[in-house]
Amino acid sequence: MQQDPIIQMRDVSFTYAGAPAPSLEHVTLGVGAGEFVGVVGPSGAGKSTLAAAMSGAIPHHFSGELYGATLVCGRDTCESSLTDISRVVGSVLQDIDAQMVSSVVEDEMLFGLENFGVPHDEIPGRVEEALSTVGAAALRHREISTLSGGQKQKVAIAAILALRPRALVLDEPTAALDPASSELVFETLRRVREREGIAVVVIEQKVALLAEHCDRVVVMSGGRVELDGAPREVFAHAAELRAMGVDSPRVARVTNSLVEKGLLAPGTPPSLTVAEAHDAVAALLAPKKPGGASAASGLRPAPGRSPHVPASRPHAEGAEPVVRLEGVGFSYAGTGDGVSGVDMSVYPGELVGVIGQNGAGKTTLTKLLNGLLRPAAGRVLMAGMDTRTTPISTLAREVSTLFQNPDRQLCKNTVIDEVAFGPELHGVAREEALARAGRVVERFGLPADESPFVLSRGQRQMVALASVVVMEPRVVLLDEPTAGLDYRECMTVMDTVRELAERGCAVVMVCHDMEVVSDFAERVLVMADGRVVGRGPTDEVFAQGDLLARASLRAPEVARLSAALAADVDARLGGRTQVGDLVDAIGEMVRNG
Known part of the structure; x- marks a missing residue:
């Protein structure tokens, strides 16, 4: 001090x-x-x-x-x-x-x-x-x-x-x-x-x-x-x-894991940047790669996929997307800001991330999807309903939204009443609504009888998401679902979102946390200046440095570390997006040296 x-x-x-x-x-x-x-x-x-x-x-x-x-x-x-x-x-x-x-x-x-x-x-x-x-x-x-x-x-x-x-x-x-x-x-x-x-x-x-x-x-x-x-x-x-319930930087987790596995000396301090982790791993593997090329044998190929995310699966023959945008455009009066020429399809069971810099049009896209905004050009079809002609109340039966600020979605005096409010509003009997709400509240570990307004922001965010989950919608729209959450809450929320997708719900997630996107999104759309400038499987998009730079984004730490090691140490270390996978690959190289 x-x-x-x-x-x-x-x-x-x-x-x-x-x-x-x-x-x-x-x-x-x-x-x-x-x-x-x-x-x-x-x-x-x-x-x-x-x-x-x-x-x-x-x-x-x-x-x-x-x-x-x-x-x-x-x-x-x-x-x-x-x-x-x-x-x-x-x-x-x-x-x-x-x-x-x-x-x-x-x-x-x-x-x-x-x-x-x-x-x-x-x-x-x-x-x-x-x-x-x-x-x-x-x-x-x-x-x-x-x-x-x-x-x-x-x-x-x-x-x-x-x-x-x-x-x-x-x-x-x-x-x-x-x-x-x-x-x-x-x-x-x-x-x-x-x-x-x-x-x-x-x-x-x-x-x-x-x-x-x-x-x-x-x-x-x-x-x-x-x-x-x-x-x-x-x-x-x-x-x-x-x-x-506190996370560590992913690169620190890499070097800490290497210490735990006995690959780095006990007491080796954690790396705090990608450059530091790169140098630590390069020094560890230097004796194993005579002539500048790794002598490791039998190293498994990079999986290129987070364990949180199922491998991409072909859509059922004849399956229709539950979310479809065709040449959609919208601009705010007086500013010209908005989106233009947006095409997008999301099928049941998919979790699609939407990423881009502030002001790129991501939140506007969310409002077009839930009907709060009507397209000036093109059309938006949600669960087969055209948002231009369908009342928002009708859309809300099939499409649920979690907004950036949870306080704009909370209105009841207790958590259990807040979560039950949506089903009751759509005609579910109160006893059944409370039963459904109780199961979701327990899943999220929330205090059922407390006022949402005395909870921390992270907890209020979880209450708002619980109110979305309880509706059992066909489409869930998430606008920064993990903002303000601690690590444990983030994992609870995203595991729940993943389960929604596994049960056939289509999930569209606007998110600035590239680690969360890398861990959970099956594919992503990249937005810049109101347009979709790139799309594809998550790991492939995060390998495109020029595209990410155009959208003022950076790949997650492990993806950047993996790419740097592939370029400077061994090409087979490339394509890794998860700490455990990269650490295991390094361990194999050491053992097979």
Whole structure:
């Protein structure tokens, strides 16, 4: 801990008013000038509460029992006004819509600057600099209602950066961002802290980003700090992290697995980047490949398929797609944004991923599929129904949607009533609806009698998905289904989605998490600028670097590591997309050396 931390928490415990248990317990933590601290943990671990304490929202906004002290620049937050705290600690909330106060991006930027009394001659430069820093200069005059979730996130970060605080606390800032934008946010935060000495605290589930960019990683569970150290130290505790519901970077899992199998020396630290893992494996195999070519024999070919995903199967003769788009086009009035020339077919039992950068048209595509938008050109057929002529209520009997923000789908006072609401709305008797809801709630491990609104965001996301699953639809549309979920919840959700597909449901999943897409999608569509620019089996698409770059995407870590090893070490290491498969292949090469 630094001698003079900007933020210092001393034995802090906090219980929200009316809550049965504390959300923070005896937390002692310091953040110094220029530090880049990542916070990770399962849903409900207390991460958002930690952010609220650091930013002064506790005690000034949230009521409850507070013990200990949080100091900002040496002053107790209980003795400082929220305005004074905000001049030092800028915060970006998990719910971006709740943070927006204006209807136009430029006005959003001006709001904080004018309220904090920034001299008028400085304001234009600050607005321009902040928007450019996060790659959102082109959005300056856009209406916020027309922005994608990721674009709103960029604007929120820019508005805080324009105030030039001494510390930034960000709660899941990349949850709605594509991979390139997520990397941009972290690079932006790193530049800001290096240039200005700003302390940065980022609550994040994308552990690969934390591993690559942060000085420290803090792991929380049950309201407590369980681990606090350099990324390499923290991610060496893979088994402990997994038990808590926290993932490790895939490349760290590769080197950790090689240590567990005795292929790397005990105590070898985990790799944090693809380059580090490549060098570790290349050094391991160097003696095995005289003359630069591997002498391994009997190495099985790359399967090119995740164990989560069934091998592609031919469609039954004469089978009709349950989702069909033919030359579909749509544009929003005043912006010209939308989609054009989209052709797409999805058959029963398929899980198809839709990937692309923020603003590529993915969410618009989802709204065209569920009938919320009607195509201006072409036609959309869902379960044989033309969305231009079919009422949304009729479509909803066969097509269920999980939106980006779960709070827009929740309306009941208990989880069980929320999940039963859909079947009841469509005429299922209440007793049967509750029975169906109970089975799904139990499958998801949700608290049946609690209010959805007191749950963590990840848990609310699971409630919303449970409300989709219980409908037993023919088509499920998922718009960022794993955003904000911890590793355990992510696997629970996606295993459930996979089971839906196995039972014959067609699943269309918009997703920015390339690891999830790689693990579960049978094939993918790549979108850019409102068009489908590529499509095919998932592993084949992830091997096309030029295509991914066009869509501001990056292949998952294991796919990139596999490709690098195939190019530099042995071609037979190519085409691997899963940690276990790559580790097994390396082990075979060592044994057969």
